[in-house]
Amino acid sequence: MDLRAKLAILADAAKYDASCASSGSKRRARDGQLGDTNKIGICHSYTPDGRCVSLLKILLTNYCIYDCQYCVNRVSSDSPRARFTPEEVVRLTLEFYKRNYIEGLFLSSGVIQSADHTMEQLVEVARSLREDHKYNGYIHLKAVPGASEDLMAQAGRYADRLSANIELPTQRDLQQLAPEKKLIDIHRTMVQLKVRIAAAKEEQRASKRAPQFAPAGQSTQMIVGATPSTDAQILTTADSLYRTHRLRRVYYSAFSPIPHADLRLPTKSPPLVRENRLYQADWLLRFYGFKVHELTTPDDPQLDLSIDPKTAWALRHREQFPVDVNRASRELLLRVPGLGARNVQRILQIRRLHSIRLSDLLKLRVPMARAKYFVVTADHNPDSLRIDRMNLRSRVVKPEQQLNLFEVAVSAKTGEI
Amino acid sequence: MTNAVHIQRSFEAWRDAARKLIALDVPPDAIAWIDDDSSSLLPELDLPDAAPSAFQVPAEFVGFSRLVACFRDPQRWALLYRMLWRLTHGEKQLLQDATDDDTHRFFAMHRKVRLDRHKMTAFVRFRAVQSEDGSEPHYIAWHRPDHFILRLTAPFFQRRFASMKWTILTPDESVTWDGTDLRFSEGVPASQAPAGDELExxxxxxxxxxxxxxxxxxxxxxxxxxxxxxxxxxxxxxxDDLIREAPRRVEEMVKKQTATKCKSTGSAADFLPPRISLPQLRDAIQGCRGCDLYCNATQAVFGEGPKDASIIFVGEQPGDQEDLAGKPFVGPSGHLLDEVMEEVGIPRDEVYVTNAVKHFKFEPRGTRRIHAKPNAREMAACKPWLASEISVIKPEIVVCLGSTAAQQLLGKQFRVTKSRGEWIKTDFAPRVMATVHPSSLLRMPDHDARVQARKMFTHDLNLVAKALRKMKASA
Structure with a gap:
């Protein structure tokens, strides 16, 4: 099989992993060497599905000993198989990188022989790039749960980011669809990584020359919609991952039906908008001071698909609105639908100089169609008097705007809600 | 009275002039800024050569201005100077007032230049140009930025591609990195870019x-x-191709998905009757959902023949007619098999005929159903039926017709073309042989080849007939 045919198969097999970020690392360029990393990451291209192409995201091989029912590469699937040699991956990465096609490599793999054997191969690719070719670009390696501590230590030395996928939100889901995988193994790997990442940070503070360990931290991915688990359960899991393992990101990937799927799986994918609502909720947890239990209600453990989770919360808590943009605390401003974290920062600065009027909010490009009901400004804002109207929800959500995928996709990316 | 101030198109040139103008206390509306891209008939203002005394502006203003100075609009110099004037004339906090008209424009320009710079780091595509002496290639890119950002962005490429020799061409200006220095030169049109790169x-x-x-x-x-x-x-x-192909590919995915609506379990073993006998198996097989083929086939086609048959012929799968009739080998290939059996003297009533896969697999084409080969998944799922038939009948001889049957019973590595007509001893029958499927003879377009193939098929079945006779004689 020639390189191009392998690339076609192994890129196709890798596309179900949602993460493509190349941000958060600080690997410096060195004289006469190749590559560095960019703090905010760079998307070098976009595919017609609107996804960012930042890394060469491929599998080393899509042969796999496991039979996870949601996975297109499971052993019982009859998708075409291929396998790269580590040298081929190294060459592809370097040649693509030199032409400025990519920020680096995201290498994952089906599990072949054993977790250790697979991890060894991944580590070898990263080692060769760093040591044989003096490459300082971005490397994201998949941490194969169950691989030895020693291999993880090596992986972290070469990689910018490591990720062990949690796959499904609960142990019950996992038992059902990925009987060979155990939540405890995945957690053990995450804990191992967390400890090493924290220790390396500590050493770096003491001495700049201390070796780095996965400076862009660890992330994980959860498949959404393959099991009946609710958004509340998914967000609870995500929240605890952020807290206990200090993850940089949890990626949500809408389950996409795969050829010859198991009959325990749904035959339809969940609406993509659900994935986006989860991303929005995720941002609210991390940057807007929301708690998990505020995002859904006990009666309805699913996020509202027709409006963003912040507006949904505001509609449930109208007693807290309207909020006076000239007086309210930062915490309260962050809860106003339509006000993003950056605009809140600007409002706090501006109001020290002069009082804020509706026209100021327009200049800040605050989406007033939504926000106007929830704020009081220095000038008269008649819409703020409508906060208790029964039909407020339908005013905020215009029918034709419902499920506008484009908008939510952008906001999922930027986190501005 | 308005005067013109001539500067070169660079942040540093504007900064030098602006410092002197502030020192001379020249208000913004008293001057018009003229650079390489604009001209003016206004009298030029003479600026002193000596550097003026320093004054303070917020450090972030300098940082932002460096980017705003790259904005492709002659008005930017005047905006920058007006901002500077206001900052030094009692409005120290101007930058915090994001909704002030000047500040608003200033940040809008800054944002656009920053985005353009970011897109340049993303969209520059180098093409390797091989050098004649075989040393490292030179990497050349042509890019059209929206603003004057080449000098702003060049250090990014200098850092990242330090080990390479590269050139970035733009319509305004070009830059080359030779491993030690950045050198700037004239801009060039897109036609000057290298043609291609095999890596693309x-x-x-x-x-x-x-x-x-x-x-x-x-x-x-x-x-x-x-x-x-x-x-x-x-x-x-x-x-364009990807977009055009997308609906078809989605349709294909949906098709495969509807196959999954069939809800097969992955193995026929889930549907075997509790007691294994031919009548029980024949009953149970109609409920089989071991693979997805049950969805579209008319019925499962079970084997036929006496319980004490001494020979089992195993075909691939029922065809169009077998699927409708519910009996194996009733179509054209069945007739051919009967003919040759008679020719070599195999009594039809001592033979059990069946298939490796029990449901008809086909692709609809118009009103016709075109035979499709069962895949490994379907074969594996169906195997328990054939295994049960063999275990009940316990034949002396099993003849595999075609590669599907042969691989089902003799393993994936088995090749009919290599080992046809050879006797093999197995756990389930003392003598197993493989030969071609009679339908392969029917499909041959060339008359001579067909005659030759039939001769070889007859030869193989003759071996079977001989073995059968020998067996009877010894019994």
């Missing part, structure tokens, strides 16, 4: 395969990757 084929392959046709979102793609940059991005060549 691989890159397009990667691009096309990392795309999910079910999630088409062109608006997002065009927003983030503006069409004006497409000319220099090799991967955009395949976008």
């Amino acid at each position: 084929t691989l890159w397009r392959t990667y691009y096309a395969n990392s795309f999910n046709p079910a999630r088409l979102n062109l608006k997002m793609m065009r927003r983030e990757m503006p069409v004006r940059h497409w000319a220099t991005l090799p991967e955009t060549e395949v976008i």
